[in-house]
Amino acid sequence: MTKRQVMFTFPQELIREPIIYSLGHQFKIVTNIRRADVTENRGWVVLELEGEEKDIEQGIAWVTSKGVRVDPVVGDVVEG
Amino acid sequence: MSYARALRCRKCGQEYPLQPLNRCDFCLSPLEVSYDYKAMARGLSREELAAGPRSMWRYRDMLPVEGEEVDIGTGFTPLVKADNLGRELGLDRLYIKNDCLNPTYSFKDRAVSVAVSKAREFGFDTVACASTGNLAASVAAHAAKAKMRAYVFVPSDVEPGKLVGAAIYDPILVKVDGSYDDVNRLCTEVAKRYSWGFININLRPYYAEGSKTLGYEVAEQLGWRAPDCVVAPAASGLLFTRIWKGLDELAMLGLIEPVNTHMYIAQAAGSSPIVNAFNAGSMHVNPVTPDTIVKSIAIGNPADGHYALMVARQSGGGACAVDDEEAIAGVQLLAQTEGIFAEAAGGVVVGVLRKLAASGVIKRGELTVASITGAGPRTQEILADIVRPFAVQPTIESVEESIGALVRSA
Ligand SMILES: Cc1ncc(COP(=O)(O)O)c(C=O)c1O
Ligand SMILES: [Zn+2]
Numbered sequence: 001m002t003k004r005q006v007m008f009t010f011p012q013e014l015i016r017e018p019i020i021y022s023l024g025h026q027f028k029i030v031t032n033i034r035r036a037d038v039t040e041n042r043g044w045v046v047l048e049l050e051g052e053e054k055d056i057e058q059g060i061a062w063v064t065s066k067g068v069r070v071d072p073v074v075g076d077v078v079e080g
Numbered sequence: 081m082s083y084a085r086a087l088r089c090r091k092c093g094q095e096y097p098l099q100p101l102n103r104c105d106f107c108l109s110p111l112e113v114s115y116d117y118k119a120m121a122r123g124l125s126r127e128e129l130a131a132g133p134r135s136m137w138r139y140r141d142m143l144p145v146e147g148e149e150v151d152i153g154t155g156f157t158p159l160v161k162a163d164n165l166g167r168e169l170g171l172d173r174l175y176i177k178n179d180c181l182n183p184t185y186s187f188k189d190r191a192v193s194v195a196v197s198k199a200r201e202f203g204f205d206t207v208a209c210a211s212t213g214n215l216a217a218s219v220a221a222h223a224a225k226a227k228m229r230a231y232v233f234v235p236s237d238v239e240p241g242k243l244v245g246a247a248i249y250d251p252i253l254v255k256v257d258g259s260y261d262d263v264n265r266l267c268t269e270v271a272k273r274y275s276w277g278f279i280n281i282n283l284r285p286y287y288a289e290g291s292k293t294l295g296y297e298v299a300e301q302l303g304w305r306a307p308d309c310v311v312a313p314a315a316s317g318l319l320f321t322r323i324w325k326g327l328d329e330l331a332m333l334g335l336i337e338p339v340n341t342h343m344y345i346a347q348a349a350g351s352s353p354i355v356n357a358f359n360a361g362s363m364h365v366n367p368v369t370p371d372t373i374v375k376s377i378a379i380g381n382p383a384d385g386h387y388a389l390m391v392a393r394q395s396g397g398g399a400c401a402v403d404d405e406e407a408i409a410g411v412q413l414l415a416q417t418e419g420i421f422a423e424a425a426g427g428v429v430v431g432v433l434r435k436l437a438a439s440g441v442i443k444r445g446e447l448t449v450a451s452i453t454g455a456g457p458r459t460q461e462i463l464a465d466i467v468r469p470f471a472v473q474p475t476i477e478s479v480e481e482s483i484g485a486l487v488r489s490a
Contacts, residue, residue, distance in 0.1 A: 007367075009367065034106070034108050035107055035109075037364060044364060069367060071381045072264065072265075072381070073103070073108045074102065074103060074110075074281065074383055075379075075381050075382055075383025075384070076264050076379050076380060076383065077210045077264050077271065077280065077281065078210045078211065078212060078233075078235065078260065078267065078379070079209070079210065079211050079212070079215045079280050079316060080212050080213070080214050080215060080315045080376035080377050080378070080379065080425070080454075
């Protein structure tokens with residue numbers, strides 16, 4: 001089991017979809033929301049994912065394919 | 081002895097011991113060093129500070145370092161009155177903080193000097209970073225001085241001069257064949273896998289504190305006062321927030337009058353997530369995918385973006401971006417008016433300053449400091465087309481033929 005902290009950014013058309021719920025269900029990932037702000041036209045959620053490494057990888061690939069942007073919560077590791 | 085007392089979550093206030101740790105377990109927000117300012121104030125005076133070494137380490141008591149510092153001669157860089165540039169831009173009291181003149185040619189030495197000192201204190205024998213060049217050089221140089229191992233990860237499109245600038249110190253240089261996002265993803269995993277002092281991950285709170293010294297120096301060099309306006313570039317946003325923190329601390333310690341400085345963020349239009357948020361009136365920074373030649377500040381998902389926004393807003397400042405062409409014009413204008421050859425990030429600052437002055441946001445009489453944070457010679461390729469020499473034969477006739485008219489018209 002491993003943990004990964006990520007930020008999801010949702011475009012307007014995905015805000016009403018139960019993406020985090022599906023992510024948990026389909027990929028056997030435990031999702032734990034720490035911070036979030038969702039309005040009618042945009043939303044972001046900071047959460048921790050816990051599960052098998054390969055499930056987390058596949059889950060993130062699926063979320064990304066739906067049109068959600070996934071970023072590390074620590075910000076970019078690369079710096080100037 | 082240092083006055084640092086804990087790491088504190090910037091969002092929820094939860095405190096942690098002074099360890100290699102950068103994020104709150106509860107809300108996943110960044111941690112920051114907090115100090116016992118009361119005790120610090122008792123031990124500090126202008127006279128004592130002014131009598132210290134002519135480097136950033138004159139402010140040692142305001143930094144979170146206990147042991148001996150790893151110092152390669154960083155800081156106390158010139159603050160020059162920029163009358164020629166000021167005349168061009170319509171600013172009567174313009175100063176340039178020239179941080180090109182640090183040992184590895186950028187302000188990063190300030191942050192890295194503190195981070196590597198802490199790494200040694202924590203007992204790490206290895207430090208690491210992921211960088212587009214400036215941080216890489218600085219980490220490699222400090223590791224050399226401290227006799228530590230350095231692993232430096234760079235994206236495959238780093239400018240050749242920046243690679244040489246890091247390689248000379250003989251770190252273990254790893255060039256990642258992949259996109260910007262790939263490098264990020266990879267380095268997040270690398271940092272988890274190995275128990276290194278990762279400069280901008282587990283050492284980040286200490287790294288951040290080093291940048292405060294730029295703010296301290298500006299105030300001291302102005303005769304112990306804060307400027308009316310500061311324009312500084314933002315990538316992760318850390319430097320910007322720490323210049324402010326530096327000024328704020330000096331006021332809190334009674335070393336300067338209360339600060340009323342307007343802080344302006346400068347970014348390249350091809351990577352301006354913080355400016356976008358400012359213009360949208362939002363306090364949340366939506367990540368972008370960078371696309372600009374100003375690689376040293378091309379960060380799409382800035383770790384301290386939210387806090388940089390808060391500083392810009394609370395200080396009555398702002399945020400502004402310029403495109404690549406304007407950045408290059410800025411580099412040329414700075415060189416041709418003040419004799420200072422900055423890298424493109426400096427051009428962005430000058431371009432932004434031009435816009436803010438032209439639109440009256442920064443007023444003619446305001447004492448304004450432009451932070452020029454990195455030197456130009458390592459990224460010469462962006463200026464290749466300025467080299468157009470007159471080619472002559474080694475005879476006076478040839479010289480006369482080629483530039484005679486020019487000489488007579490001068
Ligand atoms: C020359 C230069 N200026 C400014 C910055 C901005 O630094 P920060 O990440 O603290 O915003 C960087 C580094 O990223 C840099 O290399
Ligand atoms: Zn917290």
